[in-house]
Amino acid sequence: MNTTILVTGATGNFGKLTIDFLLKKGIVPANISALVRDEKKAEDLAAKGINIKVGDYDNYDSLLNAFQGIDKLVxxxxxDLANRTSQQLNAVKAAKEAGVKHILYTSFERKNETETSPIAFLAQSHIATDHAIKASGIKYTIFRNNLYLDVLPMFLGEQVLESGIYFPAGEGKAAYVSRADLAEAAAIVLSSEGHENKEYAMNNIENYAMNDVAQILGTIINKEVPYLNPISEEYAETLKNAGVPGEYIGMFAGFGAAIEQGEFETNSSDLEKLLGRNPKTLADFLKEVYLK
Structure with missing residues (x-):
């Protein structure tokens, strides 16, 4: 029997990459469905033979309809950080009602699950979703994804090559991973057996502090890149004066504090085992972005 797979957020970066890796691994397009809010944005997926299903996390009936006949739900x-908890619990409930056999969820790496976490505003929805999936009785695979290498340029800022790194992360480290590696690992899990009721630590095999980022980047561009580590309040004020919207300031400052507290530093990883190779390194990523 052919396994049917549905990927939500399929026009987003992670969803698209996952579908591409599934196709590369020989999963036939007819067995892959893509959940999208806007069908026009999915024309490239439809051209590949992917089944397009229109649905919205806020619309329970649309989810229930989209999940019919699906074996594995990514x-x-x-x-939508403000509404993400209710939206994702909607999706889990609809999956159970529709008879989905296996949920694979993109969660996140963390140590502190309490309100004292600097990123509690982000963490709560992930934790609630993890719990709901486990309570649903549906087989699950939860990916505890570390910070994306792909978000580093946002932390570093547009002027990093001219004026250095200005970010409140202290000497804290994180095992940054590439989004593409995470998507490939998800596709490997989807297209193989033995991953039921498991949580995977999706981290790089090295942890990097901002000083490491500055040093590696400086070597790549052959120029010293200083690391300026402002206190959180000064950082927020600087960004505010630069016209950065308040919600982004809070998010960046929160991630800086979480990195400083060691939330994303870890010495365990399942990622290289799933990939069968070492994940992309910080140096390789920085070369791709800044050697243009």
């Missing part, structure tokens, strides 16, 4: 965490 629940990609949403971007």
């Amino acid at each position: 629940l990609v965490s949403g971007t």
Whole structure:
């Protein structure tokens, strides 16, 4: 029997990459469905033979309809932070009602699950979704994804090559991973057996502090890159004066504090085992972005 797979957030970066890796691994397009809010944005997926299903995390009936006949559901965490908890619990409930056999969820690496976490505003929806999936009785695979290498340029800022790194992360380290590596690992899990009721630590095999980022980047561009480590309040004020929207300031400052507290530093990883190779390094990523 052919396994049917549905990927949510399929026009987003992670969803698209996952579908591409599934196709590369020989999963036929007819067995892959893509959940999208806007069908026009999915024309490239439809051209590949992917089944397009229109649905919205806020619309329970649309989810219930989209999940019919699906064996494996890739629940990609949403971007609407204010409503993400209720949206994702909607998706889990609809999956159970529709008879989905296996949920794979893109969660996140963390140590502190309490309100004292500097990123509690982000963490709560992931934790609630993890719990709901486990309570649903549906087989699950939860990916505890570390920070994306792909978000580093946002932390570093547009002027990093001219004026250095200005970010409140202290000497804290994180095992940054590439989004593409995480998507490939998800596709490997989807297309193989033995991953039921498991949580995977999706981290790089090295942890990097901002000083490491500055040193590696400086070597790549052959120029010293200083690391300026402001206190959180000074950082927030600087960004505010630069016209950065308040919600972004809070998010960046929160991630800086979480990195400083060691939330994303870890010495365990399942990622290289799933990939069968070492994940992309910080140096390789920085070369791709800054050697243009």
